[in-house]
Amino acid sequence: SSDLTQPPSVSVSPGQTARITCSGDALPKQYSYWYRQKAGQAPVLIIYQDTERSSGIPERFSASTSGTTGTLTISEVQPEDEADYYCQSADTTGTYVVFGGGTKLTVL
Amino acid sequence: QVRLQESGPGLVQPSETLSLACSVSVASFSDYYWNWVRQPPGKGLEYIGFVYYNGDTNYNPSLKSRVTISVDTSRNQFSLKLTSVTAADTAVYYCAASSSATRFDYWGQGALVNVSS
Numbered sequence: 089s090s091d092l093t094q095p096p097s098v099s100v101s102p103g104q105t106a107r108i109t110c111s112g113d114a115l116p117k118q119y120s121y122w123y124r125q126k127a128g129q130a131p132v133l134i135i136y137q138d139t140e141r142s143s144g145i146p147e148r149f150s151a152s153t154s155g156t157t158g159t160l161t162i163s164e165v166q167p168e169d170e171a172d173y174y175c176q177s178a179d180t181t182g183t184y185v186v187f188g189g190g191t192k193l194t195v196l
Numbered sequence: 197q198v199r200l201q202e203s204g205p206g207l208v209q210p211s212e213t214l215s216l217a218c219s220v221s222v223a224s225f226s227d228y229y230w231n232w233v234r235q236p237p238g239k240g241l242e243y244i245g246f247v248y249y250n251g252d253t254n255y256n257p258s259l260k261s262r263v264t265i266s267v268d269t270s271r272n273q274f275s276l277k278l279t280s281v282t283a284a285d286t287a288v289y290y291c292a293a294s295s296s297a298t299r300f301d302y303w304g305q306g307a308l309v310n311v312s313s
Contacts, residue, residue, distance in 0.1 A: 121299050123241075130290055130303040131241065174241055178298040184256060185243040185298055 092175055092188035099194040106162040108191045110175030113156055118178040120158040122151055125172045125190075135160065162193070170195045198222045198293045200304035207310050208285075214278040214309055218291030222272065225249055228301075229294040230274040232265060234287040235306075242287075246294065247274050254297065281311045 092112040100106040110120060122135035133142050135151040138158065148163045158177075162169055175188040204216035222228065232244040245255035247265040255263050259278070267274040278285060288308050292300040 119298065123300070130306055131300070132303070133299065133301055136299055176241075176299070182298065183254070187241040187243060190240040 092177060092186055094173075094175060094188040094191045096189070097192045097194065099196055100165050101196045102165055102167060104165055106165050106169070106193055108160045108162075108173050108175075108193065110158040110160070110177075110188050111156055112158075112177060112186070112188075114177055114180045114186070115153055115156050115158055117180055118182055120151070120153055121176045122158075122160045123174045123176065125174065127171075131174060165193075165195055167195050169193060198228065198302040200291045200293060200302060202289060202291050202304045202307035204307060204309070206308060207312065208281055209313055210282055210311055211280055214276070214281050214285060214289075214311070216276045216289055216291075216307060216309070218274050218276075218304060220272045220274070220291075220293070222293070225269055225272050227295070229297050230265075230267060231292040231294055231300060232276045233290045233292055233300065233303075234285075235290070236284075236287045244276065244278075244289075246297065283311050285309070286311045 119137045123131035124134050125131040134145045138153045151160045172190045174190045199221040201219045208214045226249040229246045231246040234242050243256050245265050247253050247267045262279045264277045288306040290306045291304045293302040295301050
């Protein structure tokens with residue numbers, strides 16, 4: 089299977105920790121990536137190769153993968169973290185890119 | 197650093213061909229894979245495909261029969277053609293650069309294409 093499943097929405101208060109999950113059969117075999125997309129803007133790569141932060145991304149952003157589930161964790165959430173977050177990987181053969189449906193993070 | 201800029205018509209008639217170009221500013225064009233990703237209004241991201249500098253391509257199986265992505269290394273540009281479009285193809289089309297075949301390091305600002313008569 090090549091599908092990636094994310095919760096449609098996650099809500100947290102400022103200063104709390106947000107966790108966004110991404111489930112897919114290919115995740116044990118393929119790297120996962122995370123993108124942040126703010127309203128009206130292009131996506132930005134924030135996590136690559138399961139756990140690595142892109143340049144300029146604060147340490148508050150971290151990610152992990154266990155079995156078929158990847159998790160993006162945002163510590164000490166700030167109002168500017170409000171955005172849509174997408175996970176991305178490949179199918180089990182590594183041939184085709186697949187995106188999760190996206191999770192809207194709301195900072196209350 | 198890589199900079200990308202999409203260009204092309206913002207309105208396409210149903211059943212016709214959508215054509216977009218992506219102009220790239222990069223030190224070494226051959227260091228990256230060149231991708232198209234689209235996003236229907238209010239919806240998620242959908243991978244369309246990539247072209248490598250040597251012309252090798254990879255397409256989303258769900259779009260493969262209608263998609264052609266080509267490259268012009270002399271102009272540091274690559275292009276997307278999507279045939280037989282319908283309203284379901286209305287989306288923001290992004291071009292993106294990948295340092296590996298399965299990740300997107302740099303993105304253009306996106307180009308909205310409406311399919312409508």
